Amino acid sequence: xxxxxxxxxxxxxxxxxxxxxxxxxPEFTQVYWFGARLESEWKxxxxxxxxxxxxxxxxxxxxxxxxxxxxxxxxxxxxxxxxLKAEGDSRCTMEIEPTADAVKLTVLHEIDQPESKLIGAVSxxxxxxxxxxxxxxxxxxxxxxxxxxxxxxxxxxxxxxxVMVNAPVEAVWNAWSTSEGVQTFxxxxxxxxLKLRGPYEIYFNPADxxxxxxxxxxxxxxxxxxxxxxxxxxxxxxxxxxxxxTWIVVQMRxxxxxxxxxxxxxxxxxxxxxxxxxxxxxxKGWQMAAGMLQQRFxxxxxxxVAQHMMWKExxxxxxxxxxxxxxxxx
Amino acid sequence: MNKPEFVYVSYISTTPQKLWSAxxxxxxxxxxxxxxxxxxxxxxxxxxxxxxxxxRRVAMIGDVIESDPPKRLVLSWADPKDRDRKAGxxxxxxxxxxxxxxxxxxxxxxxxxPEMLRNVSxxxxxxxxxxxxxxxxxxxxxxxxxxxxA
Numbered sequence: 001x002x003x004x005x006x007x008x009x010x011x012x013x014x015x016x017x018x019x020x021x022x023x024x025x026p027e028f029t030q031v032y033w034f035g036a037r038l039e040s041e042w043k044x045x046x047x048x049x050x051x052x053x054x055x056x057x058x059x060x061x062x063x064x065x066x067x068x069x070x071x072x073x074x075x076x077x078x079x080x081x082x083x084l085k086a087e088g089d090s091r092c093t094m095e096i097e098p099t100a101d102a103v104k105l106t107v108l109h110e111i112d113q114p115e116s117k118l119i120g121a122v123s124x125x126x127x128x129x130x131x132x133x134x135x136x137x138x139x140x141x142x143x144x145x146x147x148x149x150x151x152x153x154x155x156x157x158x159x160x161x162x163v164m165v166n167a168p169v170e171a172v173w174n175a176w177s178t179s180e181g182v183q184t185f186x187x188x189x190x191x192x193x194l195k196l197r198g199p200y201e202i203y204f205n206p207a208d209x210x211x212x213x214x215x216x217x218x219x220x221x222x223x224x225x226x227x228x229x230x231x232x233x234x235x236x237x238x239x240x241x242x243x244x245x246t247w248i249v250v251q252m253r254x255x256x257x258x259x260x261x262x263x264x265x266x267x268x269x270x271x272x273x274x275x276x277x278x279x280x281x282x283x284k285g286w287q288m289a290a291g292m293l294q295q296r297f298x299x300x301x302x303x304x305v306a307q308h309m310m311w312k313e314x315x316x317x318x319x320x321x322x323x324x325x326x327x328x329x330x
Numbered sequence: 331m332n333k334p335e336f337v338y339v340s341y342i343s344t345t346p347q348k349l350w351s352a353x354x355x356x357x358x359x360x361x362x363x364x365x366x367x368x369x370x371x372x373x374x375x376x377x378x379x380x381x382x383x384x385x386r387r388v389a390m391i392g393d394v395i396e397s398d399p400p401k402r403l404v405l406s407w408a409d410p411k412d413r414d415r416k417a418g419x420x421x422x423x424x425x426x427x428x429x430x431x432x433x434x435x436x437x438x439x440x441x442x443x444p445e446m447l448r449n450v451s452x453x454x455x456x457x458x459x460x461x462x463x464x465x466x467x468x469x470x471x472x473x474x475x476x477x478x479x480a
Contacts, residue, residue, distance in 0.1 A: 009455035010340075013463060102459070131341035131432075131462070139466050143341055144431040 004116035006109045006123045010130050011102040014137040019096055019103050020069035022133060032132035032142040042066050048074055056080070061089065071095050076109070082276055084118045087111060105130070159266040159283045163290035167297040169254040172262060173224040175293065176250050184301035185292045188308075194221065200229035204311070210235030210242075219247060226251045231266065237318055238278050244270060246282075264290060281318060334447050335440035338454050342433050344465040346426045349433050350400035352465055353424060356380075362460040362470040365389060373397050377405060392419065401426055407439070420446060435461075 012019060022028045026037035033050075040048040040063055049060040058080040065073040072094045078084035090111035097104045107130065109122050132143040165172055175181040182190035182202065189203035200218040205211035216230035230245040246268035253261045264286050269275055292302055342349060352358045356366030360382055369377030371394055379390040388410050396404040403424040412418025420443075425436040437458065439450050464470040 009452075011456055011459035011463075013467075102463075127339040128341055134459070134462060135343060135466055138463055139343075141343075143343060 001112050002114040003110050003112055004114060004119040006107075006119050006126065008107045008126050008130060010105050010134055011099065012105060012134045012137050013102050016069035016096045016098055016103050018137060019105060020072075022137060023072065023094060028136075032136045033129050042068075042072075048076075064091070069096055078118055078121075081121075082273070084121060087113060087116055087118045090116070090118055090122075157267075157269045157279065159264075159279065159286055161264045161283075161286040161290045163262050163264075163294060164255065165260045165262055165294055165297050166258060167260055168258055169224050169252055169260045171297070172252050172260040172293075173227075175296065176227050176252075177221065177223075185296035186289055188304040192218070194218065196220070204234075205308075208236070210239075216245065224252065233278050233282070236315065237281065238274060241270070241274055241278055244268070262290070262293065334442060334444070335438060336442065336447060336450050336454065337439075338437045338458055340435050340458050340462055341429065342435060342462045342465055343431065344433055346400040346428055346433055348465060349426050349435060350403070352461060353403065358464075362464040363457055369394060371397050371399075371403070392422075395421070417443070 014022075022032075024038065024040070024042050026039055029036060029038045035053050036058070037051045038048070039051055040046045042063060043066055044063055046063045046066075047060070048063055049057050051057050059076055059078050061075040061077050063072070064075050065071055074092045074094075076090045076092045077088060088111075090109060093106075093108040093110075095104075095106045095108075097106075107126055109119060109126065111119055128143070136142040167175075175185055177192065177194050179190045179192045182192060187202045187204045189206045191199050191201040191203075193199055195218065197217045197219075200216050201212065201214050202216075203212045203214070211234055213230070213232050216232060219228040219230060221227040226249065228247060228249045231248045232243075232245050233241045235242045246266055249263075249265045249267070251263045251265075255261045266282055266286065269279055292307075296302060344352075352362075354367060354369070354371050356368045359365065359367040359379075363379070365379050365381040367377065367379055369375050371377070373394055373396055375394045377392055377394055378388050381387045381389050390407060391410050391413060392406040392408055394403070395406055396402060405422045406419045407422045408415075408419045420439060420441040423436075423438045423440075425434075425438075427434045427436075435458070437454060439454065442450065460470045
C-alpha cells in the first residue's frame, strides 16, 4: 500500500545528548512544542502521550525504539480530531547524527495510507516545532508561539471565515452592532443593545424559539474594530448542545476607503460527534452569512421571504441522515 | 508528467528585509552558504554562486525570473556544465512571509531531475539551517561543502 511520508532535516548547534533531552523532557518540550508536554518513560514499550496545559491529550502511542542519543521511534496516533484519529497509527522516527560542529536531526513521519490527513497536518507543525527547538538550543529562546498558524489539531478549534466587503468600515460596524444593521443581512429580527452584557439576540425564525439565539449577550466590543457575542446552537438540530454557549468574534479592518476585511470566528467547541456536526453546520452557516453580508452591500438589504425558503431547504437536508447519492447510469 | 519538487519551510527570528539581504548579498552568503551569491537581482539578470576558497569556482548559475523584495525571489538554477542544456535548469522560489514576530521562509525547488533532487534534498537543509543560525546567532557552523552534490 502506498505510504504518506513527511521528512524534515535540520542541523542544530548542540550535542546529541542535549538534543535528545530537549526532545524527551516535558519541561523542555513545553517551551517549544506549543506548550505540550511529551510524557513517557522513553524505553522500548513505554506508553507515550502529548498533553496540553488544559489536560487535553491530543496524541498518544508507544515508544517502539529508544536508543539515546541516536534514535527514537514512536508509534503515534492522533486522539483529538476524529478524521485523523480514524487513520490509526503513524510512525515517527527521529535520528540524531553528529557532524563537524552541528548535530543533524532527521524526522521521518509516515503512515501506511496514501494522502493521509494526519501526515498533512503534521507537515505544517513539524517545521514550526523544529525551528523553535533549534532557536531554543542555539539562542536560549524559543520562537514566539505561532498561534494564528497552528492547525486545529494542536490548538483550540475555531470556525474562521474571512470576507472582503464593499463598504466603509463604519457601515460594516453598523451592520454588526445594531438591531437595524443585523436585520439587513443576517436575520429578519434582531435584538441588540451595544453595551456589555446587553442582549445580542438573533431571530432566524421569530415564530420558533429553537431557531433563535435568545438569551445571548454581547461580550465585548471596540467600535469599528471588533464585536464579540454569545451564540447558542440551533435547537432544532442540536438540542443537547444548546445549553453550552459558544461565542463569536467579528473583526473588521478598513482596506481602503470603501472596502472592509471582515473575519468571523466562532469558538467554544466541545468534543464528540454532535459537536463535530455542529462545527460543520456553523462553518457552512457563517460562510453563507459572509456571502449575505457582501450581498447586502452590493445589492441592498436581504429579502427575507426568499431567504427563508432557502434556509428551509438547507435544514431539511441537515436533519436527514446522509443518504448515499443515487448513481445515475451514463 | 511533473518532475518532482523539494519544499523546505523554516521559521527564523529576523525581519523580511534582513532575510532578503542574507539571501542576496555576497558578503553575507559567504558566511553561511560556503560561497557568494552575486547578481543585481533584477528580473532577467543572470546570477551565479562562487565558492569560497582560492579558486572561487562558479558552482551554480541561473537567471532571475521574479524579484519582489523582500517577499519573493524566483530563480532558474543550473550547474555551469548544463549552461546550454535547457533540461538541466530547475527553478527555485524563495517566499518570505512575516508570521508574528518571526519570518517564514519557504524554499520550493522544482523541475528537478532525479539525481539533482537527491542532491538538493541534502543540500538545502544544511544551507537553510546555517542561514537560520547565522541570522539568529550571528555566526554559522563550518560547512565543508554545501554544494548540492555534497
